[in-house]
Amino acid sequence: MNEIWAGIVEAFRLIITLDRDLFEITLRSLQVSMSALVIACIFALPFGTWLAIRRFRFRRLTIATLNALMGLPPVVVGLIVYLLLSRSGPFGVLGLLFTPTAMIIAQVIIITPLIASLTHQAMRELWAEYHDLLISLNTTSRQRILTLIWDGRRALLTGALAGFGRAIGEVGAIMIVGGNIDHATRVLTTAIALETGKGDFALALGLGFVLIALALLVNFAIHTLSRTEQEGTW
Amino acid sequence: MVAGINLVALRAVCVKRRSKLILGPVSLDLKGSGLTIVLGPNGAGKTTFLKVLHGIERISSGSVQWSMAERSVRRTQSYVFQRPVMLRRTVRQNLAYPMKLLGQQASKIDEHVIYWANQIGLTEMLNSPATRLSGGEKQKLALGRALIRKPKILFLDEPCANLDGRSTREIETLLLSANSSGTRIIMATHDLGQSRRLATDVVFLLNGQVHEQGPAEDILCSPQTSEAKAFLKGEIVE
Numbered sequence: 194m195n196e197i198w199a200g201i202v203e204a205f206r207l208i209i210t211l212d213r214d215l216f217e218i219t220l221r222s223l224q225v226s227m228s229a230l231v232i233a234c235i236f237a238l239p240f241g242t243w244l245a246i247r248r249f250r251f252r253r254l255t256i257a258t259l260n261a262l263m264g265l266p267p268v269v270v271g272l273i274v275y276l277l278l279s280r281s282g283p284f285g286v287l288g289l290l291f292t293p294t295a296m297i298i299a300q301v302i303i304i305t306p307l308i309a310s311l312t313h314q315a316m317r318e319l320w321a322e323y324h325d326l327l328i329s330l331n332t333t334s335r336q337r338i339l340t341l342i343w344d345g346r347r348a349l350l351t352g353a354l355a356g357f358g359r360a361i362g363e364v365g366a367i368m369i370v371g372g373n374i375d376h377a378t379r380v381l382t383t384a385i386a387l388e389t390g391k392g393d394f395a396l397a398l399g400l401g402f403v404l405i406a407l408a409l410l411v412n413f414a415i416h417t418l419s420r421t422e423q424e425g426t427w
Numbered sequence: 428m429v430a431g432i433n434l435v436a437l438r439a440v441c442v443k444r445r446s447k448l449i450l451g452p453v454s455l456d457l458k459g460s461g462l463t464i465v466l467g468p469n470g471a472g473k474t475t476f477l478k479v480l481h482g483i484e485r486i487s488s489g490s491v492q493w494s495m496a497e498r499s500v501r502r503t504q505s506y507v508f509q510r511p512v513m514l515r516r517t518v519r520q521n522l523a524y525p526m527k528l529l530g531q532q533a534s535k536i537d538e539h540v541i542y543w544a545n546q547i548g549l550t551e552m553l554n555s556p557a558t559r560l561s562g563g564e565k566q567k568l569a570l571g572r573a574l575i576r577k578p579k580i581l582f583l584d585e586p587c588a589n590l591d592g593r594s595t596r597e598i599e600t601l602l603l604s605a606n607s608s609g610t611r612i613i614m615a616t617h618d619l620g621q622s623r624r625l626a627t628d629v630v631f632l633l634n635g636q637v638h639e640q641g642p643a644e645d646i647l648c649s650p651q652t653s654e655a656k657a658f659l660k661g662e663i664v665e
Binding site: 322325329330331332344345 | 481483501502505506508512514515516524525528
């Protein structure tokens with residue numbers, strides 16, 4: 194109990210004293226996770242929507258695979274990305290290993306299936322509602338996808354936030370491909386893992402509280418900006 | 428389109444779902460002008476018939492031959508569904524949607540939206556979410572959204588089902604106005620009163636088959652088949 198209390202005190206101390214390291218780590222966490230989220234959304238939202246409106250031969254298999262990939266073990270993803278980006282790997286020449294870019298790549302791979310699968314589920318219902326109208330209006334696939342994404346944006350927000358939650362809280366993959374290098378690739382989760390290993394539970398808890406606060410803040414900010422509750426019926 | 432010239436010809440059209448015959452075999456010709464009422468009890472195949480004509484229902488056999496080029500057929504048609512589909516947008520955006528799809532200029536879209544909002548009596552509600560409208564208002568919006576594209580052919584599937592007398596009258600006025608402006612209307616209903624008020628010709632469907640087809644006066648005043656006679660008397664026909 195004392196350690197939790199000490200963690201809360203430490204979190205406040207770090208925030209109130211505008212601790213430089215904390216802000217650097219927090220900003221990097223945000224930068225990596227938000228970049229991964231934006232990139233994943235660019236792929237996952239149209240793909241999930243396309244999957245909802247298109248009938249093709251291996252559709253069921255594709256959906257089943259996508260759902261299975263939602264539970265992709267981050268450590269395995271980290272290992273594969275590590276092997277691909279290591280000097281002896283096919284992309285070693287790019288020199289991306291142990292950089293924030295490598296961390297973003299790993300997070301994109303982890304959260305894209307999650308966002309695509311949630312998008313598919315949300316869009317499937319909306320497509321059932323819009324199907325007759327959009328077919329009748331002789332819309333192209335592109336027009337259908339854009340219409341569904343725009344009209345279903347609030348449902349998609351939930352998927353995107355789930356992706357962000359998974360990305361910001363992820364530790365296994367980014368530890369492997371980022372290396373937890375101070376002032377270079379250290380983020381909140383890897384810093385917590387490090388401080389716990391060192392036995393500095395107060396600091397680890399403090400960072401943990403900051404991480405939770407950050408996740409909540411981003412959720413509230415996105416909900417407020419997108420006015421989710423104000424246009425209730427949609 | 429020229430009055431009297433055939434608009435569309437159906438030849439031995441059948442629609443099957445899971446081996447069950449839903450419609451057909453249907454063979455008939457529809458002329459290029461007027462207001463056709465597709466009459467029949469529930470489950471007669473009226474909706475399937477309209478969807479086949481509109482090209483959104485796949486036929487199992489037979490052929491549908493339009494007098495115009497295949498490519499332009501769907502572009503010149505609009506369809507109003509029995510249960511109006513509202514985009515999760517405002518009334519204004521719902522009206523603008525078909526024109527945006529056609530890549531029209533914003534100023535032209537605004538001009539048309541305001542005109543049609545006025546026609547359907549929803550000017551005051553332009554910025555309201557379409558999903559919050561009443562049943563009658565939704566149906567009028569769906570009709571406005573269909574007419575804003577200035578379709579040559581308009582399909583309506585029981586547009587006044589579950590509407591009160593006032594809303595029905597408003598919709599019928601819009602339909603007659605569109606028809607007199609040159610829009611060919613093909614409408615499914617089981618409302619005999621509405622058929623008498625609107626129809627220039629009638630197709631009577633029962634169990635997926637055309638039992639009678641011809642000018643409204645002939646069919647509605649002196650039907651030839653016993654089924655049509657019974658239906659027009661208000662008896663239950665199966």
